[in-house]
Amino acid sequence: MQEKDIKEGEIMKIKTEDIRKTPYMLPERFEWCTLDPHNDEDISAIHEFMKNHYFENPGNLLRMYYSKNFLKWILTLPNESKDWLVGVKVEKSKLLVGMINGFSSNISIKGKMMKMGVVGFLCVHTKLRKKRLTPVLIKELKRRIALNNIHQAAYNVYKFLPTPICVAKWWQRIINFKKMHEVFPTAEAMRNLISSDPKSSLKVLEKACKLPNVNIKGFRKMTNDDVNEINKLLNNYLQKYTIRLNFTEEMGRHMFIPREGVIESYVVEDRGITDFISFFTISYRMSGTGLEYKVIYYI
Numbered sequence: 001m002q003e004k005d006i007k008e009g010e011i012m013k014i015k016t017e018d019i020r021k022t023p024y025m026l027p028e029r030f031e032w033c034t035l036d037p038h039n040d041e042d043i044s045a046i047h048e049f050m051k052n053h054y055f056e057n058p059g060n061l062l063r064m065y066y067s068k069n070f071l072k073w074i075l076t077l078p079n080e081s082k083d084w085l086v087g088v089k090v091e092k093s094k095l096l097v098g099m100i101n102g103f104s105s106n107i108s109i110k111g112k113m114m115k116m117g118v119v120g121f122l123c124v125h126t127k128l129r130k131k132r133l134t135p136v137l138i139k140e141l142k143r144r145i146a147l148n149n150i151h152q153a154a155y156n157v158y159k160f161l162p163t164p165i166c167v168a169k170w171w172q173r174i175i176n177f178k179k180m181h182e183v184f185p186t187a188e189a190m191r192n193l194i195s196s197d198p199k200s201s202l203k204v205l206e207k208a209c210k211l212p213n214v215n216i217k218g219f220r221k222m223t224n225d226d227v228n229e230i231n232k233l234l235n236n237y238l239q240k241y242t243i244r245l246n247f248t249e250e251m252g253r254h255m256f257i258p259r260e261g262v263i264e265s266y267v268v269e270d271r272g273i274t275d276f277i278s279f280f281t282i283s284y285r286m287s288g289t290g291l292e293y294k295v296i297y298y299i
């Protein structure tokens, strides 16, 4: 079908009363559970599960490692819906072996604001991969979202799944060359990270990664009182995008107020706030050596 033949809008009309009221069937010996991110035991179970089974790079050398504080923060977004943190456990041992979560968000598409489900984490135990547990997890979250009368959802994925409506590009730069070289001891691995000339020496790479010495007037850590101004600045900036999030005061407060080791936010103040930057931190662990490094992601 040509793009111009596709009519914009909802794909089909769904009535909430037609949505299945009971969870989907799971294979024998497994059961559904609803996890509570305010409960320390559940956070520990999620932390342990993700530490061993969440995103790894091809070759399984590196695994993303979320701290408990990070998980508490990201799983308690103000629009969380109580039963949208869905888990699959082994009936007998109560071991967590699958997880998906979502939250609701106001997303504007071509100027039309819609309440949508946004999918967060999706993870299946490494020993249960390729057994099609993923589609069941997705269907179950979809059912729970639909019971709240929300029939659209957004998610992002690294691999290609038809049909994307947005594509994002990741840019990365090394901040601490020595630390990264400890974790990636060969010159070739460092070259791959920096994606530079295959003949560059380590000295040249180190020089390329040197940080500029900048001093920005009015640059300071964000405080609770800055939330409204930041939200205004951010929402105005995002206006130019066809698809964008709309930050409510509650969301801005949760997302941007600094929390040690989790989220950092800074502003530039010059008769009012003129600029804003925010980033969260995730650790990566090398499976062979156990060495870790941190990556900061700008929001």
Ligand SMILES: CC(C)(COP(=O)(O)OP(=O)(O)OC[C@H]1O[C@@H](n2cnc3c(N)ncnc32)[C@H](O)[C@@H]1OP(=O)(O)O)[C@@H](O)C(=O)NCCC(=O)NCCS
Residues within 6 Å of the ligand: 053, 054, 055, 056, 122, 123, 124, 125, 128, 129, 130, 131, 132, 133, 134, 135, 156, 157, 158, 161
């Ligand atoms: C992503 C993950 C859950 C897929 O599990 P899996 O065992 O390989 O896949 P399953 O056999 O359960 O299911 C396969 C189906 O899920 C779909 N699928 C796989 N990854 C998906 C994703 N990230 N989002 C949506 N659907 C996905 C596949 O397209 C396939 O469906 P299809 O046959 O209709 O195309 C698993 O690899 C995992 O936990 N990885 C580590 C965490 C991770 O990378 N999460 C996703 C971050 S984007």
